Amino acid sequence: MTTHKLDNIRNFSIVAHIDHGKSTLADRLIQTTGTMAKRDMVEQVLDSMDIERERGITIKAQTVRLDYVAQDGKSYVLNLMDTPGHVDFAYEVSRSLAACEGSLLVVDASQGVEAQTLANVYHALDAGHEIVPVLNKIDLPAAEPDRIKQQIEDVIGLDASEAVEISAKTGLNIEGVLEAIVKRLPPPKGDDTAPLKALLVDSWYDAYLGVVVLVRVIDGALKKGSRIRMMGTNATYEVDRIGVFKPKMFDVPTLGPGEIGFITAQIKEVADTRVGDTITDERKPTAEALPGFKPAQPVVFCGLFPVDAAEFDELRAAMGRLRLNDASFSFEMESSAALGFGFRCGFLGLLHLEIIQERLEREFNLDLIATAPSVVYKIAMRDGSEIDLHNPADMPDIMGIEEIREPWIRATILTPDDYLGGILKLCQERRGQQIDLNYVGKRAMVTYDLPLNEVVFDFYDRLKSISKGYASFDYAITDYRAGDLVKMSILVNAEPVDALSMLVHRDRAEMRGRAMVEKLRELIPQHMFQIPVQAAIGGKIIARETIRALRKDVTAKCYGGDVTRKRKLLEKQKAGKKKMRQFGKVEIPQEAFIAALKMDS
Numbered sequence: 001m002t003t004h005k006l007d008n009i010r011n012f013s014i015v016a017h018i019d020h021g022k023s024t025l026a027d028r029l030i031q032t033t034g035t036m037a038k039r040d041m042v043e044q045v046l047d048s049m050d051i052e053r054e055r056g057i058t059i060k061a062q063t064v065r066l067d068y069v070a071q072d073g074k075s076y077v078l079n080l081m082d083t084p085g086h087v088d089f090a091y092e093v094s095r096s097l098a099a100c101e102g103s104l105l106v107v108d109a110s111q112g113v114e115a116q117t118l119a120n121v122y123h124a125l126d127a128g129h130e131i132v133p134v135l136n137k138i139d140l141p142a143a144e145p146d147r148i149k150q151q152i153e154d155v156i157g158l159d160a161s162e163a164v165e166i167s168a169k170t171g172l173n174i175e176g177v178l179e180a181i182v183k184r185l186p187p188p189k190g191d192d193t194a195p196l197k198a199l200l201v202d203s204w205y206d207a208y209l210g211v212v213v214l215v216r217v218i219d220g221a222l223k224k225g226s227r228i229r230m231m232g233t234n235a236t237y238e239v240d241r242i243g244v245f246k247p248k249m250f251d252v253p254t255l256g257p258g259e260i261g262f263i264t265a266q267i268k269e270v271a272d273t274r275v276g277d278t279i280t281d282e283r284k285p286t287a288e289a290l291p292g293f294k295p296a297q298p299v300v301f302c303g304l305f306p307v308d309a310a311e312f313d314e315l316r317a318a319m320g321r322l323r324l325n326d327a328s329f330s331f332e333m334e335s336s337a338a339l340g341f342g343f344r345c346g347f348l349g350l351l352h353l354e355i356i357q358e359r360l361e362r363e364f365n366l367d368l369i370a371t372a373p374s375v376v377y378k379i380a381m382r383d384g385s386e387i388d389l390h391n392p393a394d395m396p397d398i399m400g401i402e403e404i405r406e407p408w409i410r411a412t413i414l415t416p417d418d419y420l421g422g423i424l425k426l427c428q429e430r431r432g433q434q435i436d437l438n439y440v441g442k443r444a445m446v447t448y449d450l451p452l453n454e455v456v457f458d459f460y461d462r463l464k465s466i467s468k469g470y471a472s473f474d475y476a477i478t479d480y481r482a483g484d485l486v487k488m489s490i491l492v493n494a495e496p497v498d499a500l501s502m503l504v505h506r507d508r509a510e511m512r513g514r515a516m517v518e519k520l521r522e523l524i525p526q527h528m529f530q531i532p533v534q535a536a537i538g539g540k541i542i543a544r545e546t547i548r549a550l551r552k553d554v555t556a557k558c559y560g561g562d563v564t565r566k567r568k569l570l571e572k573q574k575a576g577k578k579k580m581r582q583f584g585k586v587e588i589p590q591e592a593f594i595a596a597l598k599m600d601s
């Protein structure tokens with residue numbers, strides 16, 4: 001097989017708001033082009049991890065090669081790069097887009113443009129993409145294709161008069177999408193006689209193959225046996241396997257300009273590959289490297305501790321395994337007075353945190369306690385130095401602090417008019433500064449600057465509940481700003497629980513402290529003695545609740561009862577205990593740590 005002519009290649013991504021049908025459409029494209037036998041077709045093949053499938057979200061960028069004979073009689077190779085839909089993974093979106101020339105913009109014809117539609121379309125425009133609008137779900141009675149076309153023109157400024165109207169679910173007009181890809185998206189450019197220049201799009205660890213590298217060739221050709229050099233790390237390797245995804249791995253002898261595929265080359269660790277790096281020929285290198293990407297920075301940190309201290313080594317090993325395939329997840333050892341030994345972990349956002357925690361618990365069978373998530377603060381010290389604070393427990397003595405800076409985001413929210421009032425109030429409460437307010441038909445589009453700290457815990461949940469699920473939200477971190485931030489400690493039975501301490505804005509401290517102790521009063525079970533629960537700044541108590549003492553003996557009601565019932569109760573108590581943590585004389589259930597931070601009102 002020779003490399004394909006550039007004119008017959010199309011590289012594209014699908015950008016969409018969550019749930020508008022990106023994965024369903026991808027599956028249809030795979031099915032329609034016969035890339036996969038029907039019997040292999042599991043629903044949503046592109047979302048390969050179980051958790052992704054269960055939660056219906058796409059995490060890791062994947063790619064698939066489709067062979068398509070178009071109405072013009074020619075054969076085309078269509079490379080679809082999947083992109084994650086959630087804001088936490090925006091970084092991965094831009095790097096996948098960098099490997100393509102065009103995008104399909106999928107919009108649900110019954111819902112219209114949402115916040116992530118906008119964010120993703122801007123990423124695609126930044127990448128210089130040609131964009132074909134696709135209106136999905138036109139089988140729904142509520143679909144209003146004409147209105148949504150107008151909306152795409154008004155809000156995004158894209159010509160939508162020739163938007164492709166489809167139903168990914170019923171399979172209606174999938175051919176129309178394939179023809180639009182061929183006719184309306186540009187072919188890649190490249191020079192097959194120039195020295196090898198390829199983009200390292202992604203890499204991951206495969207238990208059988210070792211490190212697999214996803215590449216997009218720009219110039220020249222990659223062949224089996226080629227000696228390659230990674231221009232960023234200067235490491236050299238010999239390519240021992242080369243292929244494409246259909247979507248299963250399929251070996252090819254060579255990849256030419258414009259093509260997307262994978263290589264393996266005896267690379268030991270994913271850490272040896274740098275996403276965005278330029279791959280070239282060792283002997284005949286290209287003169288200039290590609291611009292590359294900035295590495296993804298973790299923005300949310302929390303502590304993860306094993307419930308059973310004996311599981312510490314297992315936890316370390318499990319985290320190491322997960323990190324093999326997820327360079328944006330970081331961890332380092334930490335010890336807490338209350339929780340013992342564990343790890344301080346960094347994530348791209350809250351969803352990323354939840355996914356990692358869930359995978360550790362589910363795939364590695366570990367019981368974990370997560371501490372309050374925290375953003376990264378920059379602390380300017382009086383002596384001129386600057387500290388990145390990942391953990392409120394490590395806050396230096398305030399006497400030495402000049403100022404504390406916190407990350408701010410710019411958020412875009414789209415909402416039906418009816419919920420606007422509630423949403424403005426929420427943003428205002430969270431120290432937001434309104435930047436813009438526009439109307440898109442009957443829906444309001446608000447832009448706010450907000451401190452990330454106020455968004456991490458439950459902003460998204462609150463937004464969804466205020467708007468009955470109709471508002472959509474997207475954000476990007478913009479800058480660090482100085483703020484009047486203080487460390488709030490939580491004391492249970494007069495003992496500080498370091499895992500619950502947090503940095504808060506002084507104006508919000510009392511409210512947060514009050515909500516927190518009230519929540520803890522509900523979450524901590526009664527003991528044989530009275531337990532005060534307090535929030536404090538420095539030595540000053542700002543909120544207090546008391547858990548009253550328990551009088552009854554729990555097992556008392558079993559005396560005289562039958563033995564099995566009694567044993568069952570004891571087992572139940574034991575299981576309950578596993579999820580508890582001892583703080584001085586008090587046991588705090590694991591749920592308390594996260595639940596205490598979610599405020600209902």
Ligand SMILES: Nc1nc2c(ncn2[C@@H]2O[C@H](COP(=O)(O)OP(=O)(O)OP(=O)(O)O)[C@@H](O)[C@H]2O)c(=O)[nH]1
Nearest residue numbers: 019020021022023024056057058085137167168169
């Ligand atoms: N009625 C109708 N439902 C559809 C259509 N396309 C997708 N759906 C449904 O819409 C829901 C979301 O579809 P997905 O393909 O999972 O959406 P997605 O955009 O990939 O979502 P993420 O993977 O979370 O980004 C699913 O329940 C689909 O069955 C369609 O054309 N018509």
